[in-house]
Amino acid sequence: MNKVLVLHGPNLNLLGTRQPEIYGHETLEDINNALYEQAALGGWEITCRQSNHEGELIDWIQAARLDGTAAIIINPAAYTHTSVAILDALNAFEGRVIEVHLSNVHKRESFRHRSYVSLRADGVIAGLGSQGYHAALDAVIEASGSS
Numbered sequence: 001m002n003k004v005l006v007l008h009g010p011n012l013n014l015l016g017t018r019q020p021e022i023y024g025h026e027t028l029e030d031i032n033n034a035l036y037e038q039a040a041l042g043g044w045e046i047t048c049r050q051s052n053h054e055g056e057l058i059d060w061i062q063a064a065r066l067d068g069t070a071a072i073i074i075n076p077a078a079y080t081h082t083s084v085a086i087l088d089a090l091n092a093f094e095g096r097v098i099e100v101h102l103s104n105v106h107k108r109e110s111f112r113h114r115s116y117v118s119l120r121a122d123g124v125i126a127g128l129g130s131q132g133y134h135a136a137l138d139a140v141i142e143a144s145g146s147s
Helices: 028-041 054-064 077-081 084-091 131-144
Strands: 002-008 044-050 069-075 096-101 123-126
Parallel strands (some): 002 044, 069 096
16 A cells, blocks of 8 residues: 655644644644545555654654655645754655745745745745645555555
8 A cells, every 4th residue: 555644843733723724724634634534535555754853853854764655745824944853854854845834934934934845845846725735645645556
């Protein structure tokens, strides 16, 4: 079975209550549950994880190198703009990487316009809210030839 790992970075555990005018009203659980359903329909095994800790995200990326994971969908949140370490871990991963952002980072503060993760990502989706995760999963499934 094809495997995909969805990683959510810092503060995304607060979705639904944190700045809903930017991030919407859906909770992280809502997003993950919808992704589990979508993956199952496509015949994929999906794991969704969230951490506020950079090292934990890196550990999960490194583990994905060895467990048969075909793709990583990652919303690195604030680490997007700061983490060379996450970039390095993603560079060691041989599968597809799709970067997702709920908000359009290019309409926000200038420091959010720089993404280290984009240097590795095969695709970047920003500004579509939770639909961006679904588009990323569709892209992964379609690229694999299994739908």
